[in-house]
Amino acid sequence: MSGVGEPAWLLAFVCGAVFLLSVLPLIHLGWAGLKGLEGGEAASVLLEAATFAALRNTLVAAAGGMVISLVVGALFAFVVALTDIRGKLALSFAFMLPMMIPPQVTALAWVEMSGPSSPLLKTLGLAPPLGSPQPLYSLAGIALLLGVQHAPLVFLAIKAGLATHPRDGVEAARLSGASPWRVFRDIVLPLACPALIAGGAIAFISGIGNFGIPAILGIPASIETLPTLIFAKFASFGSSTFGEIAVLSTIIASISAGGLLLQQRALKGRDYRLIGLTGARAAFTLGRLRIAVETLLWGTLALVLVAPLLALVASSLVPAYGVPLTLHTVSLQAYGEVLFRQTVTLTALKNSVFLASAAAVGLLVIALPAGYLLAARRGRVANLLAILIEIPYALPGIVLAVAFILAFAAPLPVIGVSIYGTIWIILAAYLSSFFAVSLKPVMSAFLQMDPSLEETARLAGAGFLRRMRDVLLPLVAPAAGASVILVFLIAANELTVSALLWSAGTQTLGVAIFNLDDSGSSNLASALSVLVVAVVIGLMATLEVLAKYLPEGVLPWRN
Amino acid sequence: MAQLILNHLTKDFGAKGPGEGGPAVSDVSLTLRKQGFLALLGPSGCGKTTVLRMIAGFEQPTDGSIEFGECRLSDAVRVLPPEKRNMAMVFQSYALWPHMTVAENVGYPLKVRRISGEAWRSRVAEALSLVRLTAYADRRPSALSGGQRQRVALARCLVQQPDIVLLDEPLANLDQHLRKAMEETFRAFHERSGATMIYVTHDQAEAMALATDVAVMSEGKLLQVAPPADIYARPEGRVVGSLIGRGAIVRLRLPEKAGRQLDWPLLQAALAGRRSGHGHAGEGPLSDVLIRPEQVHPDSGGMPMRVLSSVFEGERSALTLALPDGQSLKAYSNKAFCHGTEVPFVISGGWRL
Numbered sequence: 001m002s003g004v005g006e007p008a009w010l011l012a013f014v015c016g017a018v019f020l021l022s023v024l025p026l027i028h029l030g031w032a033g034l035k036g037l038e039g040g041e042a043a044s045v046l047l048e049a050a051t052f053a054a055l056r057n058t059l060v061a062a063a064g065g066m067v068i069s070l071v072v073g074a075l076f077a078f079v080v081a082l083t084d085i086r087g088k089l090a091l092s093f094a095f096m097l098p099m100m101i102p103p104q105v106t107a108l109a110w111v112e113m114s115g116p117s118s119p120l121l122k123t124l125g126l127a128p129p130l131g132s133p134q135p136l137y138s139l140a141g142i143a144l145l146l147g148v149q150h151a152p153l154v155f156l157a158i159k160a161g162l163a164t165h166p167r168d169g170v171e172a173a174r175l176s177g178a179s180p181w182r183v184f185r186d187i188v189l190p191l192a193c194p195a196l197i198a199g200g201a202i203a204f205i206s207g208i209g210n211f212g213i214p215a216i217l218g219i220p221a222s223i224e225t226l227p228t229l230i231f232a233k234f235a236s237f238g239s240s241t242f243g244e245i246a247v248l249s250t251i252i253a254s255i256s257a258g259g260l261l262l263q264q265r266a267l268k269g270r271d272y273r274l275i276g277l278t279g280a281r282a283a284f285t286l287g288r289l290r291i292a293v294e295t296l297l298w299g300t301l302a303l304v305l306v307a308p309l310l311a312l313v314a315s316s317l318v319p320a321y322g323v324p325l326t327l328h329t330v331s332l333q334a335y336g337e338v339l340f341r342q343t344v345t346l347t348a349l350k351n352s353v354f355l356a357s358a359a360a361v362g363l364l365v366i367a368l369p370a371g372y373l374l375a376a377r378r379g380r381v382a383n384l385l386a387i388l389i390e391i392p393y394a395l396p397g398i399v400l401a402v403a404f405i406l407a408f409a410a411p412l413p414v415i416g417v418s419i420y421g422t423i424w425i426i427l428a429a430y431l432s433s434f435f436a437v438s439l440k441p442v443m444s445a446f447l448q449m450d451p452s453l454e455e456t457a458r459l460a461g462a463g464f465l466r467r468m469r470d471v472l473l474p475l476v477a478p479a480a481g482a483s484v485i486l487v488f489l490i491a492a493n494e495l496t497v498s499a500l501l502w503s504a505g506t507q508t509l510g511v512a513i514f515n516l517d518d519s520g521s522s523n524l525a526s527a528l529s530v531l532v533v534a535v536v537i538g539l540m541a542t543l544e545v546l547a548k549y550l551p552e553g554v555l556p557w558r559n
Numbered sequence: 560m561a562q563l564i565l566n567h568l569t570k571d572f573g574a575k576g577p578g579e580g581g582p583a584v585s586d587v588s589l590t591l592r593k594q595g596f597l598a599l600l601g602p603s604g605c606g607k608t609t610v611l612r613m614i615a616g617f618e619q620p621t622d623g624s625i626e627f628g629e630c631r632l633s634d635a636v637r638v639l640p641p642e643k644r645n646m647a648m649v650f651q652s653y654a655l656w657p658h659m660t661v662a663e664n665v666g667y668p669l670k671v672r673r674i675s676g677e678a679w680r681s682r683v684a685e686a687l688s689l690v691r692l693t694a695y696a697d698r699r700p701s702a703l704s705g706g707q708r709q710r711v712a713l714a715r716c717l718v719q720q721p722d723i724v725l726l727d728e729p730l731a732n733l734d735q736h737l738r739k740a741m742e743e744t745f746r747a748f749h750e751r752s753g754a755t756m757i758y759v760t761h762d763q764a765e766a767m768a769l770a771t772d773v774a775v776m777s778e779g780k781l782l783q784v785a786p787p788a789d790i791y792a793r794p795e796g797r798v799v800g801s802l803i804g805r806g807a808i809v810r811l812r813l814p815e816k817a818g819r820q821l822d823w824p825l826l827q828a829a830l831a832g833r834r835s836g837h838g839h840a841g842e843g844p845l846s847d848v849l850i851r852p853e854q855v856h857p858d859s860g861g862m863p864m865r866v867l868s869s870v871f872e873g874e875r876s877a878l879t880l881a882l883p884d885g886q887s888l889k890a891y892s893n894k895a896f897c898h899g900t901e902v903p904f905v906i907s908g909g910w911r912l
Contacts, residue, residue: 452654460668
C-alpha cells in the first residue's frame with residue numbers, strides 16, 4: 001500500500017503514543033543510570049556484598065528455573081505437537097494456566113501445599129512436625145517455582161517452532177526406514193533446536209525479572225535477588241536511592257537484553273510469546289504407550305497445578321493460620337473478610353478493576369490505529385515502532401517501574417502536577433508494559449485481512465474514518481475483544497510494577513495479596529488468591545468461547 | 560465520458576536484491592478508447608496488476624502520469640485518493656464484506672454517497688436483478704457460491720455507475736464452466752454500464768473473448784496494443800507471438816524483400832534452403848516466423864514431416880511435427896497419426912515476427 005492509504009495524522013498519533021509510553025521512560029532510565037555511575041556515590045552499590053549475593057542468587061535461581069522449564073515445557077510440547085494423545089486442547093489449556101496465574105499466587109499456593117503448617121497436609125495427616133523448615137524458602141524452591149511458572153513459555157516456543165516445519169520431513173524420514181526414535185533424534189530435535197534455545201532464553205530472562213516468587217519465598221529466608229533488592233532499597237528510601245536503583249535496574253536490563261538478543265537470534269524475529277502457530281498433526285502414534293504418556297502428563301499437571309491450587313483453596317477455608325481443615329473447622333469467613341469487610345482488599349479490588357479496564361480499553365484506542373498502520377506500512381519506520389512497542393513488554397516489570405518513577409517523579413510540565421504516588425502512574429506504566437499484548441491480536445487481524453476489502457471500500461468512495469467504522473472495525477472486532485480480555489487478565493493480576501509504584505490507597509490486588517501474606521494473614525491471602533485464579537480461569541474460558549471468531553494464533557493454548 | 564490516458568507510466572518499488580533489478584512497470588503509454596474494454600494480458604509478475612493498482616490510486620507512479628479527460632489523476636507528486644475517483648474494482652477474492660448482507664454490500668457505495676431510503680432500495684434491487692440475485696438480497700456472502708459472490712461484486716460496481724471498472728483476474732478462482740457464464744455476464748455488464756473497463760488476466764482466451772482491445776505486457780513493458788483479431792494475426796515480436804494463441808515459432812532464412820505475411824511457396828523454399836544448408840532460396844538473415852496450428856494441413860503435395868506426438872483432444876487431434884531440420888511445428892488434424900511416421904504437410908501461411 002506504500003503509504004498512499006492512511007491520513008498523515010495517523011502516523012503522528014502512533015509516534016506520539018510510542019514516544020510517551022516507551023521512549024521517554026527509557027531515556028530517563030538510561031540517563032539516571034549514567035548519572036549514577038558518573039557521580040560515583042550510586043556506583044558504589046555495585047561493590048557492596050549484598051549486590052554480589054543478589055546477583056549470584058538471581059543468576060542461580062533463573063538458571064535452575066530455566067532448566068526445569070526446559071525439561072517440563074519440552075516434554076509437553078513434543079508430546080502435544082507430535083503424538084496422538086487425547087485431550088490436547090484441555091492439556092494445553094491447563095498447562096498454560098501457570099503463566100496466567102500471578103507468580104505470587106503460585107508461590108503462595110506451593111507454600112500452602114508444603115511445609116509444617118499446610119492445611120492440606122495436616123488434613124491428610126502428612127504434615128511434617130511444627131518447627132521444621134519450609135523447604136521452599138530456599139534458592140532451590142525459588143528455582144523450582146520459576147521453572148513451573150515459565151515452562152509454558154518453553155512449551156509455546158517449541159510448539160511454534162515445530163509448526164513451521166511441515167510433517168512431510170518426518171514422513172519422508174519414516175519412509176527412509178528410520179524408527180520413530182531415530183526420526184525424533186535425527187529430524188525433529190535438530191529442527192526444534194532454535195526453538196529450544198529461544199524458549200530457554202525467554203524462561204531465563206523471565207526468571208531474572210520475576211519479583212513475586214522470590215518476594216514470597218526469598219524474603220522470609222533472607223535470600224535477596226536483584227528485583228527484591230531494588231524493592232528493599234526502595235522501601236528504605238535514602239538520599240542515593242534513585243541512583244542506586246537505576247544502576248541495579250541497568251544490571252537487570254542488560255542481562256535481559258543479552259537473553260533477548262540470544263532469543264531473537266535463535267528465532268530470527270519469529271514471535272511466540274503470544275502467538276502459538278498452527279501445530280503439526282500427529283506424526284507419531286504411541287500405541288500402547290499412549291496411556292502411560294497421558295498418565296505422566298496429567299500426573300505432572302496434578303502435581304504442579306492441581307495440588308497447589310487445592311492447597312490454596314484448603315487454606316482459604318480454615319479460620320486461622322495453623323488450624324487443620326476438617327468438616328468442623330471449614331468456614332467461608334476469609335472470603336467474607338476480603339470481599340465485604342477489609343477496606344484494604346476492597347480498595348485493592350476496586351483499583352485493580354479500574355486499572356485493568358482503563359488499561360485494556362485505553363490500549364485498544366492506541367492499538368487499533370497502531371495495528372492498522374503497522375500492518376499497512378512496511379519498512380524502517382514501522383520496524384522501529386514495532387521494536388519500541390516491544391521493549392517495555394520485554395523489560396522486567398521492576399525495571400519498567402523504576403523507569404516510570406524516574407520519568408514521572410518530577411511534576412509534569414505545563415500543568416505542574418506530579419502523578420507520582422497516584423494511581424495514574426501505575427496506569428501509565430501498565431499502558432506502556434501491555435501495549436505489545438494489546439497490539440498483537442489486533443495487528444494479526446489486520447494482517448490476515450484481505451486488503452481488497454478495504455480497497456473496495458475506498459473505491460466505493462469511503463474516506464479513512466468512514467471505512468474504519470463501516471468495514472475495518474467490524475472485521476477486527478473479535479480480535480479487539482480478545483485484546484481487551486488479554487490485557488485485563490494480565491493487568492488485573494499484576495504485582496511487580498505496582499509493588500514499586502503503589503502508595504496508600506492505590507494498592508492493587510497483587511500488592512494486597514503480597515501484603516496480607518507478609519503480615520501473616522495467609523487465609524485471607526489464600527482466599528483472595530482463589531478469587532483471582534477463578535477470575536483468570538473464567539476469562540480464559542471466555543476467550544476459548546470466542547476462539548472461532550479470532551485470528552489464528554491469538555490464543556496461546558490453542559493449536 | 561472522458562478518455563483514460565496513461566502517459567509514460569513507471570513504477571519502481573525501490574532497491575531490491577541484485578538480479579531483481581528493474582522497475583515493476585516501465586514507461587507504459589496507452590490511450591483507452593471511450594467505453595472500450597481493454598484486456599491487460601501477460602504472464603504473472605509482468606506488472607499488469609501494478610498498472611491496474613496505479614489506475615485505481617492504490618499505488619503512486621514513480622514517473623509519468625495518469626489522466627482522465629482534463630483531470631490528472633496521478634503523477635509522481637500527487638495522487639487523487641481512490642475514494643474520489645469514481646472507479647470500481649472487481650477482485651479475484653471478490654472482496655465482499657462478510658459482516659454485511661448481499662444488499663448492504665451492493666448498496667454501500669450509495670450509502671457513502673448519502674443515498675438512502677426508497678432511492679437506495681430501488682437502485683440496489685435493480686443492480687441485484689441484473690445479476691439475477693434478487694432472491695439472495697438478505698443473505699450473507701458466506702452463504703453464496705463463488706460465482707454468486709462474483710456477481711454480487713459486479714452488482715456493487717454497477718450500482719455506483721462508475722466511470723471506469725477495473726477487474727483483477729476476476730475469474731481466476733472459478734471453475735471452467737462458471738467462467739464461460741461469467742464472461743457472458745461481464746459482456747452484458749459492459750454493454751449496459753457504458754463504463755470503460757480494464758481487465759487484467761493471464762488467460763489469453765478470456766482476453767480475446769471479452770475485450771475490444773488487448774494489451775500485452777511483459778517484464779514491466781507494454782509490448783503491443785491491438786484489437787483481438789489483429790493481435791492474433793499480426794503479433795509484434797517473439798514474446799507477443801508466443802503469448803497469444805497457440806503456435807510454433809521457427810527460425811528461417813528469408814529473403815530481405817519478403818513481406819511479413821508469408822505464403823507456402825516462400826515458406827517451402829525457405830525450409831528447403833535451410834535443409835541444404837546454403838545456396839539459393841533460403842538466402843538472407845534468420846527471422847522468427849510464427850506458424851499457427853490451423854495453418855498446417857496434411858497434403859499429399861506437401862513436405863514430409865515426422866509426427867513426434869499426436870494427442871487426441873476431443874474435437875480434433877493436436878500434432879507435434881518435426882521439420883526436416885529438427886525444428887518443431889504444431890498442427891491440428893481430424894485424424895490421428897502414429898508416432899514416428901513421415902507425413903507430407905503444407906503450411907498455408909506464416910507471420911514474420
